[in-house]
Amino acid sequence: MRVYNFSPGPSALPLEVLQNAQSDFVEYADKGMSVAEMSHRSGMFMEIYHETVCLFRELMAIPEDYTVLFMAGGATGQFAAIPMNLLRGGADYIVTGQFAKAAAQEAKKYGKVRVAASSEAENYTHIPEITPDMLDDAADYLHITTNNTIYGTRYTRLPDSKAPIAADVSSHILAENMRVSDFGLLYAGAQKNIGPAGMAVVIVRNDLMGKAQALCPKIFDYKTMADNDSMVNTPPCFSIYMALLNLRWVKARGGVPAMEQMAIERSRLLYDYLDESKLFSSPVRPAFRSYMNIPFVTGSAEIDARFVQEAAKAALVNLKGHRSVGGMRASMYNAMPLDGARALVDFMKKFEAENGEYVRD
Numbered sequence: 623m624r625v626y627n628f629s630p631g632p633s634a635l636p637l638e639v640l641q642n643a644q645s646d647f648v649e650y651a652d653k654g655m656s657v658a659e660m661s662h663r664s665g666m667f668m669e670i671y672h673e674t675v676c677l678f679r680e681l682m683a684i685p686e687d688y689t690v691l692f693m694a695g696g697a698t699g700q701f702a703a704i705p706m707n708l709l710r711g712g713a714d715y716i717v718t719g720q721f722a723k724a725a726a727q728e729a730k731k732y733g734k735v736r737v738a739a740s741s742e743a744e745n746y747t748h749i750p751e752i753t754p755d756m757l758d759d760a761a762d763y764l765h766i767t768t769n770n771t772i773y774g775t776r777y778t779r780l781p782d783s784k785a786p787i788a789a790d791v792s793s794h795i796l797a798e799n800m801r802v803s804d805f806g807l808l809y810a811g812a813q814k815n816i817g818p819a820g821m822a823v824v825i826v827r828n829d830l831m832g833k834a835q836a837l838c839p840k841i842f843d844y845k846t847m848a849d850n851d852s853m854v855n856t857p858p859c860f861s862i863y864m865a866l867l868n869l870r871w872v873k874a875r876g877g878v879p880a881m882e883q884m885a886i887e888r889s890r891l892l893y894d895y896l897d898e899s900k901l902f903s904s905p906v907r908p909a910f911r912s913y914m915n916i917p918f919v920t921g922s923a924e925i926d927a928r929f930v931q932e933a934a935k936a937a938l939v940n941l942k943g944h945r946s947v948g949g950m951r952a953s954m955y956n957a958m959p960l961d962g963a964r965a966l967v968d969f970m971k972k973f974e975a976e977n978g979e980y981v982r983d
């Protein structure tokens with residue numbers, strides 16, 4: 623039986639995508655072999671690669687002067703690749719969660735890094751206000767994390783930055799409309815909203831490439847990767863193929879605007895209930911609430927644990943919160959249907975009714 627899987631990543635994929643992959647797995651189209659067995663240089667794989675790039679371009683309306691790269695090493699690989707490619711004088715980082723902090727720490731190995739703002743002191747429950755005087759106009763780039771997967775916050779407005787913005791969009795790419803031209807670079811680990819784990823997608827403005835530090839490995843050098851169709855070495859072929867199936871699914875369902883509409887509706891079901899519940903509450907300031915990752919707490923570790931356990935018995939799984947926030951977290955990416963959010967809210971209401979003797983103070 624399939625469950626409603628609220629995992630933050632690797633996360634649920636659409637059933638149709640899994641079924642398409644299954645029916646193609648042993649013999650892809652009429653090629654007589656699996657995608658997992660193909661040469662990455664073969665015409666049949668190059669078709670898969672080109673269609674994947676084209677669909678990213680189409681669905682995200684990526685302008686001509688940006689390049690789409692598929693790279694190994696996940697989003698964490700990009701924490702290093704970005705400074706190795708872009709950092710010369712200095713870079714600004716805004717720290718809005720553990721991943722943002724890790725990105726800044728990694729970048730320090732490669733040059734001068736300044737934390738321009740941080741919400742760490744408030745356990746990342748909001749996005750700090752960023753005024754132009756806080757930013758270094760001469761920085762090589764400003765790094766931000768637009769949706770904070772662990773804490774459930776999102777930027778509602780981009781910082782007014784003279785430096786190109788390099789954004790970690792791992793947990794809401796393809797789920798919210800983004801104007802690519804607002805950024806110098808966007809990147810995402812695949813395993814949240816693109817497909818299975820195994821690669822990162824990097825969307826980089828062409829003028830930012832070609833100036834990598836001498837120590838940069840060639841598999842992390844954006845220009846070298848761009849000149850070789852992301853195939854300086856064997857790329858994550860199967861991850862690219864799975865991304866393609868998922869992109870086709872997104873397109874057939876109305877593209878990113880339709881995904882965003884659904885994300886707003888789906889998350890609202892849960893937020894509306896959290897705001898009226900006497901048992902559960904959201905620790906995130908309302909103005910910054912993510913459409914994708916929704917932490918919630920009861921205030922009692924014991925009740926939280928019981929909730930997670932009983933929810934799993936009702937086929938609502940992976941609801942345990944990150945250890946740094948506690949409580950629960952529901953991650954609902956593109957593959958989560960509205961019915962999944964409804965089932966969760968119905969279960970929470972039932973749980974609250976049954977645990978009525980406990981009221982949060």
Ligand SMILES: *Cc1c(COP(=O)(O)O)cnc(C)c1O
Pocket residue numbers: 631695696697698699721767769770771790791792793811812814
């Ligand atoms: C999951 C996540 C990461 C880490 O991704 P990996 O692919 O495991 O390196 C980084 N940033 C954000 C925002 C994430 O959600």
